[in-house]
Amino acid sequence: MTAPTQQRPHRHAIGLHRREILQVGFSALVGLGTDFLLDRRAMAAGAAARAQRGPAAARAPGSRAKSVILIFQTGAPSHVDTFDLKPDAPAEIRGDFKPIASRTPGLLISEHLPRLAALSDKFAVIRSMTHPVPSHEIGTHFLLTGIDALPPGSTHMASRNDWPCYASGLDHIRPRGDGVPSGVMLPTYLNNGYGFSGQHGGVLGPKHDPWQITRDPNNANFRVDELSLPPGLAVDRLHDRKSLLGEFDASRAALQSGAMSVGDPAFDGLRDRAFSLLTAGAVRKAFEIEREDPKLRDRYGRHMFGQSLLLARRLVEAGVPIVQANMGHMNQWDTHNANCPTLKNHLLPPLDRGVSALLEDLHARGLLEETLVVMVGEFGRTPKLGRDNGGNITNTTGRDHWSGAFSALFAGGGVRGGQVIGRTDKMGAYPATQGYYPSDLGATIYASLGIDPSTEIRDRLGRPLRLNRGQVIETLYQG
16 A cells, blocks of 8 residues: 655745744734735525525534544545445446445445445435535635635635634634644645645634644654754743743744734734643643554554544544644645546555544544544545546546535534435436535534534624534434
8 A cells, every 4th residue: 555645844935944933833924914804795605505494503413522523635535436436327437446335224335445334333424515616725715614605805825814714713712721722734734835725714813723733643753843842942841931932032033024023913922822832731742643552553554644643533632622634735635637546546545544543543432422523525526537627637537626516424523323414416416415515514513512603703803704604414413
């Protein structure tokens, strides 16, 4: 099995590597001072279809979640080759894979996901996810924030016009002062020479950004590289805040040449967060992944997928409420060429191993019922192999972008496992039953943590906005 590859470290717009700003988050430096205005009318896409379903529930029925692990398949996996196979369709639709039975009646799963098939009683699959924009950057924004249309001023590039990601929304509504971050994203920052929108606090400002991890937890020096401090400064020797804050002030010249300067309120908040994150014992110990039982590490898989999911479990145990684990570097699941061979040889085996180990591990530790696990990409792939979608050229062995229908997996947090929700047409192109939107997924995530999706939030200028306009997917919790 070939392990997923690691993207080279991202160098930020102001010319600093991440360790030079003490690992606290690139997104805190994005677009500071940008004026923005979020017009609520921009969130209307898809609203008509959902309006007839009534107001969103304040809490997901039966939910007991304390944490959420979002497994994001960046680049968008093929739904018809994973959880929505079409074995009776023509060859150019059904592809190369054979379906295998799972423990859930009616749920056939790809032959290359055998471990998950054996655990299907612990998760539910929604086959009728949908949204209108088959663009990586915009789809990523939709799924990571729970919206169905871009806010005014937001584009495919990260800016302070973006809608806040789930961790940022949680941090805004339920701030904490114990040094534990509301959210951690790992192990890659999604970028294509520019950061994808939807990965930070957006309109809420940099103080609500999640902690961004940018190194592979499978690397031997992961903890040392990720949590390294300037020479001569060790966390264990810090007895007062001034020691660390002085190190930040030493970077004055470099920072003043960029979008932020020492003395700015945003930078002062960044310094405080750095100290809290680096000295919060439970969170810091979570990064000591080398202390895990080697046999357990083997079960997850000694690759980026597996060790990222193991780190996600450790962070949840440390009290981090939202952990996003990107399964690969930017667009790794974008199988325009050799779709089936790439899935078979490179992507599905480590995913199957890592996610099944995560579910088993959470269950064994008594954490699954209080941890909502969601696995999804930004959209699906074209039902027909080799189809050209709007000029995005795909060879005869690939599948192109497709947002008409795709699948999502949900487990834990009160979700009733062993069920299939929704279905697509005979080609897997569109929902044949009720479609569920990114906003519905977002409403479910927020509600699982006890946050009313319709809560009013305030942007950095104090203007009122509604956090989410979707509907909790109540069917997930119905027994």
